[in-house]
Amino acid sequence: MHRTWVEIDERALINNITALRGLLSPDARFCATVKANAYGHGLREISRIAARGGVDAFGVDSLDDALWLRQEFPSALVLVLGYVVRDRLDEVVAGGIHLVVSESETIRALELCAAARATTAYAHLKIDTGTARQGILPEQLSDFLSDFSSSPHVSLAGLATHFANIEDTTDTRFANLQFARFQEVRAAVQAAGYNPEWIHCACSAAAILYPDTHGTLVRIGISLYGLWSSDLVEVTTRKHGVPCALEPVLTWKSRIIQIKSLPAGTPIGYGLTEILKRASRIAVVPVGYWDGYDRGLSSVAEVLVGGHRCKVMGRICMNMMMIDVSAVPTISLEQEVVLLGRSGRHQVTAEQMAAWTGTINYEIVTRINPTLPRLVV
Numbered sequence: 001m002h003r004t005w006v007e008i009d010e011r012a013l014i015n016n017i018t019a020l021r022g023l024l025s026p027d028a029r030f031c032a033t034v035k036a037n038a039y040g041h042g043l044r045e046i047s048r049i050a051a052r053g054g055v056d057a058f059g060v061d062s063l064d065d066a067l068w069l070r071q072e073f074p075s076a077l078v079l080v081l082g083y084v085v086r087d088r089l090d091e092v093v094a095g096g097i098h099l100v101v102s103e104s105e106t107i108r109a110l111e112l113c114a115a116a117r118a119t120t121a122y123a124h125l126k127i128d129t130g131t132a133r134q135g136i137l138p139e140q141l142s143d144f145l146s147d148f149s150s151s152p153h154v155s156l157a158g159l160a161t162h163f164a165n166i167e168d169t170t171d172t173r174f175a176n177l178q179f180a181r182f183q184e185v186r187a188a189v190q191a192a193g194y195n196p197e198w199i200h201c202a203c204s205a206a207a208i209l210y211p212d213t214h215g216t217l218v219r220i221g222i223s224l225y226g227l228w229s230s231d232l233v234e235v236t237t238r239k240h241g242v243p244c245a246l247e248p249v250l251t252w253k254s255r256i257i258q259i260k261s262l263p264a265g266t267p268i269g270y271g272l273t274e275i276l277k278r279a280s281r282i283a284v285v286p287v288g289y290w291d292g293y294d295r296g297l298s299s300v301a302e303v304l305v306g307g308h309r310c311k312v313m314g315r316i317c318m319n320m321m322m323i324d325v326s327a328v329p330t331i332s333l334e335q336e337v338v339l340l341g342r343s344g345r346h347q348v349t350a351e352q353m354a355a356w357t358g359t360i361n362y363e364i365v366t367r368i369n370p371t372l373p374r375l376v377v
């Protein structure tokens with residue numbers, strides 16, 4: 001029995017994968033983006049289910065995650081989307097891990113490692129087509145192609161870019177501009193005699209709404225977990241009749257560890273920030289900001305107990321918080337509390353929690369403390 005934990009709905013995850021696979025162009029492979037501990041869901045649990053569900057590849061941010069995936073799934077394509085420090089590039093090469101690159105130094109260091117091992121390093125050249133994040137500018141392409149031609153042990157295995165404005169707008173002009181730049185770079189790469197196998201730019205929103213962008217690999221993150229990239233993407237998907245039903249995979253639970261009746265006028269928690277307006281039953285829950293329950297949820301969030309909505313009272317502490325359970329008819333020690341997910345007719349969504357704290361659903365789930373147990377149900 002756990003005090004605070006995360007439940008992963010295996011059936012929902014498989015259904016999401018099946019729905020998303022159904023949208024992919026015939027040439028496109030499915031890269032499950034499992035960075036940030038699989039968006040807070042649990043890297044191990046999610047990747048094992050996803051591998052059985054038929055994903056072809058895994059995308060991560062950190063080399064350590066990639067090395068674990070390589071061991072667990074020897075035949076899967078494992079792609080590091082983030083930066084690897086140069087003194088660890090030999091581990092990339094030794095593991096046959098694919099790496100997104102956007103620095104000449106990285107390509108030269110990969111060459112040294114691969115040559116010493118008499119093997120091949122697999123690099124995916126990232127193009128900054130308008131995100132101003134990781135990636136080379138299109139005008140730098142010829143310099144980078146020279147790096148590749150002078151690095152015979154480094155294969156230009158992929159070409160990638162990332163959209164800056166695809167989930168927050170229905171105006172597709174900037175995304176179209178980025179895609180056109182990407183296509184130009186791709187043509188120039190091919191004209192120079194390279195033929196990268198993996199062409200990828202689509203995240204969830206592009207994978208669902210813009211099939212033209214699929215290339216040979218789609219990097220699907222948030223929708224795998226049954227969450228929408230934004231309300232706008234969900235609405236647009238419905239409006240265009242795209243058959244993509246998604247179901248949230250994660251439920252976050254805890255338990256009541258103390259119940260007390262307090263009179264009107266009692267201040268609750270640190271800073272005495274909330275005063276009881278009436279006599280109330282207050283329960284203590286062993287969840288705090290260390291667990292990833294943001295302190296910004298103080299006095300605004302609701303949780304579910306026995307199918308009732310209960311308000312968070314006063315400030316969230318490091319490892320505990322208080323809730324008002326006055327409206328719950330029967331309440332007992334160690335009774336379940338749903339922090340995120342469904343209970344009876346009610347649901348607390350990641351989107352609702354994001355609205356309470358002024359962030360996005362991505363941040364709500366990715367920040368759930370990775371040390372909490374993940375149970376597959």
Ligand SMILES: *Cc1c(COP(=O)(O)O)cnc(C)c1O
Nearest residue numbers: 033081162203204219220221222
């Ligand atoms: C996180 C990430 C994705 C996945 O985006 P979603 O919106 O979660 O599908 C795709 N590509 C890159 C480069 C990323 O960093």
